[in-house]
Amino acid sequence: MPKFDSLYSKNALSMKKSVIRELLKLTTQPDIISFAGGLPAPETFPVEDLRVAADAVFTKHAAKALQYGTTEGDNDLKAELVKYEARQGVTLTPENLLIVSASQQALDMLPKLFLDPGDYVIAGRPTYVGTIQAIQSYQGKVLGIPFSTDNDGFDMVELEKRYARAVRDGKKVKYVYVIPDFQNPSGICWSLEKRKAILKFAYDHDLPLVEDAPYREVRFMGETLPSIYQLDQQGENRGIVINMKTFSKILVPGARVGWVMAHPEFIQKLVIAKQAMDLCTNVFAQKWLAEYLKTGKLYAVIENTCKLYRDKRNHMVAMLEKYMPKRYDLTWTKPEGGLFLWISLPKYIDTDQMIFKAVERKVAYVVGSAFYFDEPEHNAMRINFSYSGFEQIEEGVKRLAEVVKAEIEAHEAGPRGRTAPEGM
Numbered sequence: 001m002p003k004f005d006s007l008y009s010k011n012a013l014s015m016k017k018s019v020i021r022e023l024l025k026l027t028t029q030p031d032i033i034s035f036a037g038g039l040p041a042p043e044t045f046p047v048e049d050l051r052v053a054a055d056a057v058f059t060k061h062a063a064k065a066l067q068y069g070t071t072e073g074d075n076d077l078k079a080e081l082v083k084y085e086a087r088q089g090v091t092l093t094p095e096n097l098l099i100v101s102a103s104q105q106a107l108d109m110l111p112k113l114f115l116d117p118g119d120y121v122i123a124g125r126p127t128y129v130g131t132i133q134a135i136q137s138y139q140g141k142v143l144g145i146p147f148s149t150d151n152d153g154f155d156m157v158e159l160e161k162r163y164a165r166a167v168r169d170g171k172k173v174k175y176v177y178v179i180p181d182f183q184n185p186s187g188i189c190w191s192l193e194k195r196k197a198i199l200k201f202a203y204d205h206d207l208p209l210v211e212d213a214p215y216r217e218v219r220f221m222g223e224t225l226p227s228i229y230q231l232d233q234q235g236e237n238r239g240i241v242i243n244m245k246t247f248s249k250i251l252v253p254g255a256r257v258g259w260v261m262a263h264p265e266f267i268q269k270l271v272i273a274k275q276a277m278d279l280c281t282n283v284f285a286q287k288w289l290a291e292y293l294k295t296g297k298l299y300a301v302i303e304n305t306c307k308l309y310r311d312k313r314n315h316m317v318a319m320l321e322k323y324m325p326k327r328y329d330l331t332w333t334k335p336e337g338g339l340f341l342w343i344s345l346p347k348y349i350d351t352d353q354m355i356f357k358a359v360e361r362k363v364a365y366v367v368g369s370a371f372y373f374d375e376p377e378h379n380a381m382r383i384n385f386s387y388s389g390f391e392q393i394e395e396g397v398k399r400l401a402e403v404v405k406a407e408i409e410a411h412e413a414g415p416r417g418r419t420a421p422e423g424m
Contacts, residue, residue, distance in 0.1 A: 035365050036366050039386065040305070041308060041312075041387055044301065044305045046297065054288050054291075057288050069286065072271055074286035077286045087299075099286060100258045110177075111134055114175055115139070117138075123143070127373075143166055144372065144375075154197075174207070176201070176210065180194075180195055182337040192225050215339065222336040222337075246259075257289055309386050312386060325404065330343075330404070332344070349404070351369070351379060363400050
């Protein structure tokens, strides 16, 4: 294999493999129960209705659907999204919208747009690994902020303290990144108070606020809270919030289509960044989704998805309560929506090492350390409840609990097999 390291750019050398994607390679055996991926349940996919919508594209729009499109996105899809967001309480014009190749593309465009090497993004500890990966690929850094003990958003005292220290030390912070609804990886939901507080923080420090909202509509318990984008619209309307969504979690991930909502000035900068990436998002997929949205059937799909995920989440929590050791230092979140929950284990358990033992027991998770930019914590894991069936959830949790019990027992037993000194 030729050695080209000296030829790669600094950006390329900063790129890191996705821990989740690498872990998924370990879990391809059919007998492994994987809680590792962020996969929606295939039984929620409206296959027949999507087939009808695809047929309609070929019947009515074949020439346009198979041609290049605009970077900004298909007008029919944007018109449907304006109506869709109006039902969510968001006021938009087409100029506020950019269609992207799923929200991960937008996550990559943002550091491209805002960051010079060494610049910082404020994000949670922990936060979505795909965001960390995108920031690293542009030689950016993350100013990590812990969540409050109430799991209702950032610890705002720590945010102010760490931001002030960063500014004092000459660090350039360019934007704030948050996932207020059912955060990946923890599953927590920000309170209304914390949403208002982080918006005020962004106002006070003139920082763009990126609101990643892939799971917002996947709420199956509790009260729906306004998005931060809505709070800005309803309040001072400064236009500093960039909101990102995707069809991956509310319809089908295979479409690879998402959308960005932002002030037109941000949208135009993002359009320029996107032009160098792919010219335009898959035109056929856009026409296809527009045809499907016109049927109005998406709302029933989301409702049924929420019901299914509520049952799966409840089942997973019940199985954790049934099989996991009962300890004060072994806890898990109980999300009101989304696809994940977060398990915290005793400090001495390293889930990076334990993953290999788990895979031997034919169960997989994502190591918690993957969700930290620096100074990772190693005693946690993210597990997914949306993909597996109910029997798999019980069996998988049972296997995982056995691995955890073995780690605890090994620690409590202490060193073994030492040779006794002579004369004793």
